[in-house]
Amino acid sequence: xxxxxxxxxxGIGGAKLVLGFSAVVTGDELTVIANTGDDxxxxxxxxxxxLDTLMYTLAGEVNPETGWxxxxxxxxxxxxxxxxxxxxxxxLGDRDLATHVERTHRRAQGQTLTDIxxxxxxxxxxGARILPMADQAVRTRVKTDRGMLDFQHYFVxxxxxxxxxxxxxxxxxAAMPTAAALDAFQSADLDAVVIAPSNPYLxxxxxxxxxxxxxxxxxxxxxxxxxxxxxxxAAIKGxxxxxxxxxxxxxxxxxxxxxxxxxxxxxxxxTADRDMAGQIENLGLKVAxxxxxxxxxxxxxxxxxxxxxxxxxxx
Amino acid sequence: xxxxxxxxxxGIGGAKLVLGFSAVVTGDELTVIANTGDDxxxxxxxxxxxLDTLMYTLAGEVNPETGWxxxxxxxxxxxxxxxxxxxxxxxLGDRDLATHVERTHRRAQGQTLTDIxxxxxxxxxxGARILPMADQAVRTRVKTDRGMLDFQHYFVxxxxxxxxxxxxxxxxxAAMPTAAALDAFQSADLDAVVIAPSNPYLxxxxxxxxxxxxxxxxxxxxxxxxxxxxxxxAAIKGxxxxxxxxxxxxxxxxxxxxxxxxxxxxxxxxTADRDMAGQIENLGLKVAxxxxxxxxxxxxxxxxxxxxxxxxxxx
Numbered sequence: 284x285x286x287x288x289x290x291x292x293x294g295i296g297g298a299k300l301v302l303g304f305s306a307v308v309t310g311d312e313l314t315v316i317a318n319t320g321d322d323x324x325x326x327x328x329x330x331x332x333x334l335d336t337l338m339y340t341l342a343g344e345v346n347p348e349t350g351w352x353x354x355x356x357x358x359x360x361x362x363x364x365x366x367x368x369x370x371x372x373x374x375l376g377d378r379d380l381a382t383h384v385e386r387t388h389r390r391a392q393g394q395t396l397t398d399i400x401x402x403x404x405x406x407x408x409x410g411a412r413i414l415p416m417a418d419q420a421v422r423t424r425v426k427t428d429r430g431m432l433d434f435q436h437y438f439v440x441x442x443x444x445x446x447x448x449x450x451x452x453x454x455x456x457a458a459m460p461t462a463a464a465l466d467a468f469q470s471a472d473l474d475a476v477v478i479a480p481s482n483p484y485l486x487x488x489x490x491x492x493x494x495x496x497x498x499x500x501x502x503x504x505x506x507x508x509x510x511x512x513x514x515x516x517a518a519i520k521g522x523x524x525x526x527x528x529x530x531x532x533x534x535x536x537x538x539x540x541x542x543x544x545x546x547x548x549x550x551x552x553x554t555a556d557r558d559m560a561g562q563i564e565n566l567g568l569k570v571a572x573x574x575x576x577x578x579x580x581x582x583x584x585x586x587x588x589x590x591x592x593x594x595x596x597x598x
Numbered sequence: 599x600x601x602x603x604x605x606x607x608x609g610i611g612g613a614k615l616v617l618g619f620s621a622v623v624t625g626d627e628l629t630v631i632a633n634t635g636d637d638x639x640x641x642x643x644x645x646x647x648x649l650d651t652l653m654y655t656l657a658g659e660v661n662p663e664t665g666w667x668x669x670x671x672x673x674x675x676x677x678x679x680x681x682x683x684x685x686x687x688x689x690l691g692d693r694d695l696a697t698h699v700e701r702t703h704r705r706a707q708g709q710t711l712t713d714i715x716x717x718x719x720x721x722x723x724x725g726a727r728i729l730p731m732a733d734q735a736v737r738t739r740v741k742t743d744r745g746m747l748d749f750q751h752y753f754v755x756x757x758x759x760x761x762x763x764x765x766x767x768x769x770x771x772a773a774m775p776t777a778a779a780l781d782a783f784q785s786a787d788l789d790a791v792v793i794a795p796s797n798p799y800l801x802x803x804x805x806x807x808x809x810x811x812x813x814x815x816x817x818x819x820x821x822x823x824x825x826x827x828x829x830x831x832a833a834i835k836g837x838x839x840x841x842x843x844x845x846x847x848x849x850x851x852x853x854x855x856x857x858x859x860x861x862x863x864x865x866x867x868x869t870a871d872r873d874m875a876g877q878i879e880n881l882g883l884k885v886a887x888x889x890x891x892x893x894x895x896x897x898x899x900x901x902x903x904x905x906x907x908x909x910x911x912x913x
Binding site for chain 1: 641642643668671672674675676677678679681682683684685691692693694695696697699700702703706717718721
C-alpha cells in the first residue's frame with residue numbers, strides 16, 4: 284500500500300493524534316511530515332526535537348510523564364555537565380543523547396536527514412514513515428520584545444516567556460521538499476491530508492512556509508483536514524493561546540480555521556466549540572464536531588477514526 | 599611557590615606517579631606536561647584521554663578498577679548507541695561524556711586546550727597544574743603491518759594487536775609549546791624534571807617530538823630524571839614491551855635509558871634490575887635503585903619521595 288494518510292505534525296500534541304492513527308491503519312499507510320523548524324545545533328549535535336518525539340512516541344519509547352524524551356531515562360551526563368558549569372537549559376538524557384550523536388555522526392558522513400530518520404525509525408521498530416519536512420535546514424526564529432531569538436532559546440531556555448511580535452522561518456523560502464515528502468501528497472492511494480492539533484505558528488507554519496510543500500498540500504489528491512488545537516478558547520497544552528493573543532488574534536478555533544483556510548477542505552472542531560460550526564462553514568469548509576482532547580489511548584484512537592470517517596464523508 | 603617538579607606523563611601508568619607526587623608536594627609545586635598525541639575527534643567531540651586520566655586521578659574521581667574513566671560511571675548512552683547500531687569501540691561513560699562535551703564546547707568558543715584544562719581542573723578540585731604539551735594538535739600515528747593507523751584505532755579499536763613498524767607524531771615538528779609549558783622547565787624554583795614510567799614511544803615521545811619542548815627539557819634548570827617503565831624485561835602494563843620488541847629493541851630498562859640518554863641526568867631503576875645499574879652509569883647517567891612498581895597509594899608516595907631524594911642528591 285502507498286500513503287493513505289499524511290499527517291503534518293509538530294511534537295507532543297501532534298504525536299498523540301499520529302499515535303492514534305498508527306493504531307488504526309498499517310504502518311505503510313501512514314506518513315508523517317514532521318516540523319524541523321525547531322531543529323538546532325547544541326554542543327555540536329544536530330537535535331531534531333519533533334522528529335524524536337514522533338519516533339519515540341510511535342516506538343512506545345517516549346517518556347509518558349513528559350510526552351518527550353525517553354522512557355526510563357537517566358541524567359548522569361546532565362548532572363556531570365552541570366558540575367562542570369556547562370549549559371544545562373536543554374535537558375539531554377543519557378539514552379536520548381545516543382540518538383543525537385548517531386544522527387550527527389551520520390550527517391557528518393553525508394547522509395540526508397530523511398535517510399537518517401528512516402534508519403533510526405527502523406532501529407526503533409517504527410512502522411510509519413516519519414519524514415522531515417525538508418533535508419535542508421529551516422530554522423524558526425522568534426521576534427520578541429527581548430529581540431530576535433532562536434526557537435529553542437525562546438521556547439526552552441526562556442520558557443516562552445518573551446512576548447512574540449513575529450515569527451520567521453529562515454531557509455524555508457529556499458528549501459526544496461524531498462521526493463519522499465512530495466510523494467506523500469501526490470500518491471493515488473491518498474485518503475486524507477491531516478494537519479494535527481499542533482501549534483499552528485510554531486509547528487505547522489514552518490512546514491507550510493516551504494513554497495513547494497504548500498503547493499503540494501494544496502494540490503493533494505485527497506481532502507485536507509485540520510484538527511483544532513484550540514478548545515474553548517484555550518490551548519490544550521503549550522503556548523499556542525499565549526502566542527495567538529500576542530499576535531493580536533482571537534484565541535479560538537475559528538481563528539485557526541481562518542489561518543489554514545486556503546489549504547483546507549474540512550475542519551474538526553471540539554464538541555465544546557460546536558457553536559462555532561456555522562461560522563467555519565461560512566469560510567467554505569466542511570466541519571466535523573467530536574471530542575478532540577486526547578488523554579487516553581482510547582481518545583487518540585477515537586479521534587483518528589473520526590478524522591478518517593470525516594475524510595471519507597468529504598471524498 | 600613556582601614549579602618545583604615538572605613531570606612528563608601519559609595516562610594510567612604516569613598518573614600513578616603523579617598521584618604520588620601530589621601527596622608529597624603542594625599543588626602549585628607540581629606541574630604535569632601531559633601527552634596529547636592520543637587526542638582524537640570522535641562523534642565531533644575532542645577527546646583528550648591522557649589529560650582526563652590525569653585530571654580524574656588527581657581529583658580522586660578515576661575508576662579504581664580500570665585506571666581510566668570515572669568512578670561510579672554508568673553506560674546508558676553507550677547501550678543506547680549500540681542499540682542504534684552506532685560505533686561503540688571507544689567506551690564513553692555517561693558522566694565522562696560531560697567532560698568531552700564541555701571541552702569541545704569551549705574549544706568551539708575559541709578557548710585554548712591549556713585554558714580549558716585549567717578550568718576543568720578547577721571544577722574537579724585538582725591543585726596541580728596539568729598542562730597539555732601543546733595547544734596545537736599533535737596526533738600520534740602508528741605505521742603497522744595493517745597500514746597506517748590513527749592512534750586510537752591502533753590502541754583501542756584494534757587493541758594494539760597490529761605489529762608496529764614505526765611511529766609518527768603528525769604536527770609535532772610545527773607545534774609551538776605554550777608559555778605555560780616552557781615556564782615549567784625554566785622556573786628558577788625547579789628541583790627536577792621527571793619522565794614518568796609511561797610508554798616511551800606512545801606517551802613520552804609525542805611530547806619530546808615538539809622541538810622547542812625538547813630543547814626546553816634539555817635546558818632545564820634542574821636534573822632531568824626518568825623512571826623506568828620496564829622491570830625485569832617486561833612492562834608493568836600495556837603494550838610497551840610488545841612495541842619495543844616489534845621495533846627491534848631489547849626489552850630492558852637499559853634500552854629505555856639509551857632512548858632518553860641525551861636528555862637525562864639520572865635514571866631510576868627497579869630493584870629487580872639492579873644488575874643493570876653499571877651499564878646505565880656507563881651511559882653517563884646517575885642511577886638510583888628502588889621499588890618502582892606502584893600498586894598501593896603507599897607505593898606511589900614512596901616512589902615519588904625516592905625520585906625527589908634522587909633529584910636532591912644530583913643537584
